[in-house]
Amino acid sequence: MPFDLTRPIYLQIVDNICRRVARGELPPGARLPSLRDPALELEVNPNTVQHAYQELERRGLTFTRRGEGTFLSEDPQLVDRLRQELAGRAAERYLAEMGEAGFSPAEALAALQERVKIAERGV
Amino acid sequence: MDVIEVRALRKRYGRTWALRGLDLQVEEGRVLGLLGPNGSGKSTLLRILAGVGHPTSGEVRVLGQAPGRATKARVAFVPEVEHIYRWMRVADALKFQENFFADFQPARARELLEFMGLDQASPVSSLSKGQRARLKLVLALGRDARLVLLDEPFSGIDPPSRERVLQGLLMAYREDRTMVISTHLVGEAEKLFDRVVFLSRGEIFLAGEAEELRQRHGKSIEQIFREEYR
Structure with a gap:
């Protein structure tokens, strides 16, 4: 690592x-x-x-x-909790980077959805 | 417990002050990086801690005592200079160390020797500089010393030897063993240190926990080092 x-x-x-x-x-x-x-x-x-x-x-x-x-921890919620935390942080980084490039959050979301479509078609 | 306690330490060679009033405490189990360019006082400080150099003034305690015969038996010191007789074979150097230090563990030393890729039968004179650096480390870490003092263990050796020395030091880590490692090549070695002290012209001008310094400066120890000594 x-x-x-x-x-x-x-x-x-x-x-x-x-x-x-x-x-x-x-x-x-x-x-x-x-x-x-x-x-x-x-x-x-x-x-x-x-x-x-x-x-x-x-x-x-x-x-x-x-x-x-x-x-x-043996807490059964542990995995969900960490997944949410990691997803939240990654989303924040994405929004921040898009914000710096002048995109609104709605535009950032649209761009992301567009990308997801392309990725799904690729599979 | 503080394994090293230094207060107002000054050392003069003739007219030159090598150390100009140093204060330092190091707790048990810490790995301290002593950083600074050549001539900043690193070797002088290590020699005094090892009991082979003597302060001009100030107070020094190592393992609770003034450095001397009693502390030398529990402190392993690896000077930068080559101190192994070249007419020996590797096995003789180990035997020599065993005769000299009661805490030498032959089995442990042989393990380390193997890890370092050295052969007992090799004449010391046939070893490369990097191999001699590895042997020096084996001799020091083969001892059950509470305090290990290493002067420039990474300098002048090839990258594979550097890597081995780094791993050897990590393997030698114990909770009750304190290590002080001087270097003017920070690089990869910075992952080894939990505390660092920057020396310049015989004075400490920056000291702290390695992780706190990274956090505070947003820089690696190596970057801080390069900027401070520009």
């Missing part, structure tokens, strides 16, 4: 885990790997991974069981 080093790394790890949950790769209740493995894999300081795990817990996405590690 390549990082954008101009932004805090731990937040990028948090985003990556959220995306994996939204895609269904990490099921609710799954145990997250111990700090060491992701640190070696991502080539970051283990404290950075811990920072990411703390942030996930602060957002209520994970919980820790003493001596056992960090687990994803």
Whole structure:
């Protein structure tokens, strides 16, 4: 996973885990790997991974069981919640970019619908 | 617990001040990047922490004690200069380190050696600069040291060796082990640091948590480094 080093790394790890949950790769209740493995894999300081795990817990996405590690929340709404959050953020970025180019939200939506039609025809 | 405590540290070589009043605290389990161009005082500070250089004035405590014989037994120091005898074979260098330091773990060192792609039978004189840098790291990380001080472990070596050194350092991380790594090549190494200290002419002019600096400046540590030292 390549990082954008101009932004805090731990937040990028948090985003990556959220995306994996939204895609269904990490099921609710799954145990997250111990700090060491992701640190070696991502080539970051283990404290950075811990920072990411703390942030996930602060957002209520994970919980820790003493001596056992960090687990994803067992809340059945978790996946929906993350999907909505990610969709909301992507939509905001899209609207902001269109706004800068002088499009109204309605025009942005029309452009998006047009694109969706083209994409569907392609399939 | 603070593994390193430095207060008002000054060091003079003849008429030149190498360190002009440094204050620094480093907690256990941190990986500190000591950044600055050549001549900024990084090596002088590391040598003093290692107990091989002595302050002109100020206070230094390492693992709760003044640097000296007792701290040297628990601190692994890798100087920038080549300190391994070239007539040795790799296996001799390991044996030498084992005889010298009670905390040397031969099995651990052999594992690291393999990871670093080094052969015990190779004469040190046949190793490339990058391979010698890897060997230096194996000798230091093969010890059960509480504090590891590395002076410019990435400089002058090829990219594959840099990568191995970086991974070796990550593998050596433990919650009860503190590392201080000096470098004038920030690059990929910045992912390793949780705290950074920028030195210039013997003074700290910027210090902080790496992640907070990224957030505050909207820049990588390397970009901040380049701008500050322009």
